[in-house]
Amino acid sequence: MSDIHPLILCGGSGTRLWPLSRAHQPKQFQPINGEGSLTFFQSTVQRHRSDLFSDPIVCVGSRHVQTVGRQLREIQSKAHIITEPVARNTGPAVLAASLYLAGAKPDAVLVVLPSDHVIKGELNRLIAQMHDAALDGLVVTFGIQPSYAEKGYGYIMDGGRFDQYPGLHRVESFIEKPSTTIAQSLIDTGFAYWASGISMFRASKLISEYQRHDPATFAHVQAALQSASPLETEAGLLLDERHFMKAENQPTEKAVFERCKDIALAPAAIEWDDVGGWTSLHAIGMKNESGNVTSGDVVLFDTRGSLIRGGERLVAVVGMNDVVVVDTDDALLVTNKSSAQDVKRIVEHLVTLKRREAENHRSQVTEWGRIKSMQAGPGFAMDLLSIDSGKTVTLVGEEGVSRTLAVIHGRLQLVGDHTQSELTPGLSAMVAIGKEARLVNTADTPAEVIEISCGNASALGLSGQSLAAIAADVRAADYA
Template sequence: MTTIYPLIICGGKGTRLWPLSRTQSPKQFQKISGPESSTFFQVAVQRHSGPVYNDPVIVTGVTHRGTVVKQLREIQANAQIICEPMGRNTGPAVLAAAHAIARKDPNALFVVVPADHIIEGPLTETVESCISAAQAGHIITFGIPPRYAETGFGYITDAGPMEGFDAIRRVGGFVEKPPQDEAQALIDSKAAYWASGLSMFSAQTIIDEYQKFDPRTAAYVADSVEFGSQTPEALYLNEADFAEAASKPTEGVVFEKTDRIALAPLDVSWDDVGSWLAMYNISAQDQNGNVLQGDVIALDAMNTMVRADSRLVSVVGLTDVIVIDTPDALLVAKMDETQNVKKIVEELKSQSRTETEVHAEAKPAMVPFEKQKEVARLVESDNFHLGTAEIEVGRTVILDKGPRNRQVIVVQGSVHATGPGWSKTATEGGRIYADENGPIRIVNSGEEKAELLFVTLEKLDVGDLPLPMASNA
């Protein structure tokens, strides 16, 4: 029996569900309904398991590898992980996975799975019905029967039956986020579907079509796999080659141009959870229409969502309001204004605020080294200061802008540091020096808690210290 590889792309910038979701810890890695629930990513992996599926293929950034491994371990799932040195949109990610898997399984079939959508219903049955079409070289995109004239989704138009196949139909065209009147006309036509983000094809088909429509990117991505670094924990794509790939989605490069495209209607409950209002709508509500997640006390509240991630949150007399509390940021919004959260994120970015990118841990206190009794015997003066920090997998600390006599030493684990114009990975014994050009974000990219030592050498002559390396290795 033919089996299918679920291909889960774990990228995204995480702005629409801010402050829960951030650039370096996007929506897919967040828990769906509070501290005790599974994450979007975990649910996606579990949804595509069973006899018809192989272990999934996960494409993610190097900074997220530790989070992926940790969350897979929590649900006892195996996967092949492919690490991108930088994000290049979905096209190169999908193509790299196709090359990597086709080497060991030339007949491999993929179903591309959004890592951050909520899908309930007979999805696997529809996927199975499309196997023969995918084997015949078709690229199947799955469409959702539209429930209303949504202007934030793309649409696929139905051009009638596909000869020789019962499960798929011909595609008339693609419409990207139409205005209200055009969206309504598409609904009224009874021949249009929401684009779900799910697709299915053979590895060889997507390789062939990419070579046809973007041969330059196709060659560079193939080389990024060929000259990548295969380790027991992941395939690390070659940075120099992958950086040359055009940063474009698969849909724009291939789907909208190929004559192999087909449509499969998908009768499931589907939501891309693109706002806090959408999150409210998919969550279990109490008798007053409230969604209360975490340590929350609500009095005389109706149709309100409150999420508390780290402390008690109390609300009184609220109606149609969203309250999202995280350790370093609080969002309060009217229910029907949650699409405008992205404007808050844009404003924070314009101010270069780190809250758009990371969930900041408490900064380590820089304390005089000699006050650390267990190591005081190693110090000869007051010029040496020390602080420590433990970072959970996927979390971040900020090393502020400053002179290079400040440094971080990795005591345990693996971290990925990104400074102004450079990045590097450091493991046990590795060092990261402060940068006078800007702050450094240090994320735990390993599989266990990372321990860091923050050191300041007040009177050190820093002229001989090595400069930061602009690399991801």
């Protein structure tokens, strides 16, 4: 059974969960139940850690490789990371993982898992039950009994039971995101299931289906894997962009499943939600006697049926029903639940305005600690760097930009070109224009330092981008 390999897909931007989810820190890497809880991605990894499964394979865009590595280490999980240089939807990513695995284990079975869903129930028991069918060459899709007519989901129509595989059904057809009226008519038949995005198959089966239905994409992804390079800081590889970008930009369902004769449906009696917006988080959250779901520092009075998510400050809500209030360190969202799906319009507007809040949080977790943007403008940026014990921050040299560092807590070593000095609270140092330096925390406690970057606007960017933020991989290739 350990030849079942979880394949966790980490694409997507989750714009409907703004301001929690942003382009550089999307939904799957955010905590489900507030600060200190597991992220959606970590919860997915933990759900499938047992003797039933091998170490997971994680497919992620190059922008988020460091985040994946850090969050895996936080839960002490090993994984094989396949990095996509550009986004090409789920199909090429799943094919790349299948090729990667089939080289050593042709009969190994993959179970494909979106990283941003919330699931409760015995999914793993059903996966184990479907193992023989997958080994025999069936492509198993997992369907959810629909509880309402959702027009944003795909539907799988039940084509009747398999005699030789208990619990497994044939697929009559796939229906992609029907209107609400049609969705209700499908549900009324009693044979419709929501498509969960979870599937299971032998690696060699997925490869053969791609060779049959899209040989060009197969060739491009195979070449991208053959020319892949090892990751510098994580266990895994980076697919070759020249070849991967030529793959057809399609989900696995359209590229393979809808064309496959050996497709099957496993109805899953589980609680499932793809958390497509704030109303979903309210629906799955732990409610108090007034139907409210809260996290953080929150005080409510005469408020019912609401989701209130606090941040660093107190959030007080009085006399409101069915609202969503989400507070972060640099943005506050207030909406009624009926309009919560329109949050993506706010994000689209912020993008047109080139607002930083569409892309980044003011605070960013890094491999070495945390960066918090204090103030920024044309030609300057001031940031608070919190550096964990034993960690090193590399401040990348940038033409036309100088930096001043002032320690406010802890003890740091500043290492530059043939120089080294100790910085303690009250002391400051300057890093000359274009020079690289390293801040090393050799103490047993975290250190905090103010970094002030000054230079021409073109060097720093219109918003005054932090040089430490650049070192934290903010300049990595775009992936959405």
